[in-house]
Amino acid sequence: MIKCIDVSDLRVGMYIHDLNCDWMSHPFLLKRFLVSDEAQIHKIRDSGIHEVYIDTKKGMDMAHAPTVTEVKKKLEREIIEFAQQEAPEERQVEASEEFGRAQLIHNEANLIIKGILQDVRLGKQVQLEQVEPSVERMTSSILRNGGALLSLCRIKDKDDYTFQHSVSVGALMVSFCKAMGMSKEVIHHAGIGGMLHDIGKMKVPDTILNKPGKLTEQEFAVMKCHVVESKRILLSTSGISDTAVKVAAQHHERHDGSGYPEGLKGEEISQLGQMAAIVDVYDALTSDRCYHKGMPPTDALRKIFEWSKFHFNPSLVQAFMRCIGIYPVGTLVRLESGRLGVVIEQNDNNLVSPKVKVFFSSKSNTYIPPEIVDLSRGVGAGGGDKIVKHEQPEKWRLDPLRFL
Ligand SMILES: [Fe+2]
Ligand SMILES: [Fe+2]
Structure with missing residues (x-):
């Protein structure tokens, strides 16, 4: 047991x-x-x-x-309890409408960050004016509909992990800050900080950075230096804000003081630093790496919620869940009826009842004509179904994002 x-x-x-x-x-x-x-x-x-x-x-x-089952059940009960009281943020357009634009913005952001990080590796300065417009465009997309860009951020190539992770952390920071009701200016600088938070990794030897297995203790110590390097590089970047530097400098600090490089505790870590820690771990947990499979978002959120007792600020973890949903857009879920579908939109006032596009029957193991089910509604009103659990797309060999 x-x-x-x-x-x-x-x-x-x-x-x-x-x-x-x-x-x-x-x-x-x-x-x-x-x-x-x-x-x-x-x-x-x-x-x-x-x-x-x-x-x-x-x-x-x-x-x-x-037992693990008891712990899991308790956590799920707690999550569902607060998820049913809290309203997610409003959006301007449907995810399906934003998806095409979000794809272009996401591609562009990846190219830009790749260029910047490669420049840093060659010892060049960071040109902030290259990052700023990209963060602006990501912010506009997220303001229109956060689910579209964030669901794209989950797809990563093994070789480009560091670049794509940077873009994801930038987008997640923008989304999180927006949900926290922060000003446009703070959102912008937090987004920049998110995009550049791991820039110090360019000073870590490739053999360690892209090692296809666990790091030894010495390698781990070298890897940890990336945070100090990020801070150093950003401090010498002209036009950078304190906010952006803080996001990068504190993203590995932990609420109980067990993080690095400074071992800061609780409120010694800035609010944005605390948020960056949550976002960074969430993206890493949900990403495929060469040595492990990424977790479905719902599992990653449950883990972060479990660790929030010690490592993260619990109220910020709850705010983060409200921001991206318990079943974020793009998640494959199984409904009580046996149908499988992809979450296409969060629902107001109830994070456990999103809108789902069903397209597969788990009973007959075949595709079915796609249909949108609004789980917040009853039978006869386009709803009448319920999420039983989320599913691993690989298990069914399905690509839920294709149906967004
Ligand atoms: Fe990092
Ligand atoms: Fe990171």
């Missing part, structure tokens, strides 16, 4: 099933292992991990610890 325990209850002889933290931020080569000495327990604690999952079939048990 898989159980969740506090790190203070961890003993030699227990078998770690999951370190319960994002894999970018810990130096353990193995995901699953038997705890064989006290030193390992110290190392886990020192990495800022507070709770772990143990496999009681492969190692020592802990009698009263909750």
Whole structure:
């Protein structure tokens, strides 16, 4: 059985099933292992991990610890509870209408950031005037409809990960700031900061940056330096704002002080820095990398919600979920009727009942004529169905984004 325990209850002889933290931020080569000495327990604690999952079939048990299913159910209940009270933001056009424009804007942003990052690798200065118009266009697209651009941001090539991740973090920051009711100016600078947050990675050797497996402890230490490098590069960029620098400089800080480079705690981290941390982890978790498959957005959000006890500001995590939805646009979901469909729009006042375009029957395992179902409505009013769960598109060999 898989159980969740506090790190203070961890003993030699227990078998770690999951370190319960994002894999970018810990130096353990193995995901699953038997705890064989006290030193390992110290190392886990020192990495800022507070709770772990143990496999009681492969190692020592802990009698009263909750099982993974119990933890998952509890988290889902909590998420659904607040999701039903909160209204997502308004939008100007439908996602389907924005999709074409968003595609052009997304492509352009990728080319621009690729050029800038490659320049930095060659030792050139960052030309801010190249990034600004692109952030402006992304902002306009998100103001028209956030779901369109954000669903595109989830598609990444393994080779261009760093560039595409930069664009995603920029777009997510814009969206998040907008949902938080921040001013146009702050949104703009936060978007720039998001686009350039990992610029310091260009100073990390390629062999480490694109290593197709887990990093060793030394490599991990080199990788961590990218934050200080980002800050240094941005501080020497003419026209850059404090806001943008903060986003980049604080995106790896954690609420409980376990982050880097400064180990800042709670309110010592600026609000935008706290937001950048959430956005950065969300994008990394949902992206495919050469050594792991990206999680569906709903799973990534549940994980971030779980970690918000320690690593993130819980009220900001909730605000982020309101901003992108529990089932973000582009998510493949299974309905009670057995139909599969893609989320095309969030619904006001109820994040668990979005609009879904159904196109596949899980019962007959065949495509069905596409139809839009509004889950906030009853039978006979274009609704009358309910999400059972989200699905991995690969499992069904479906491409939900094709139906947006
Ligand atoms: Fe980073
Ligand atoms: Fe990042």
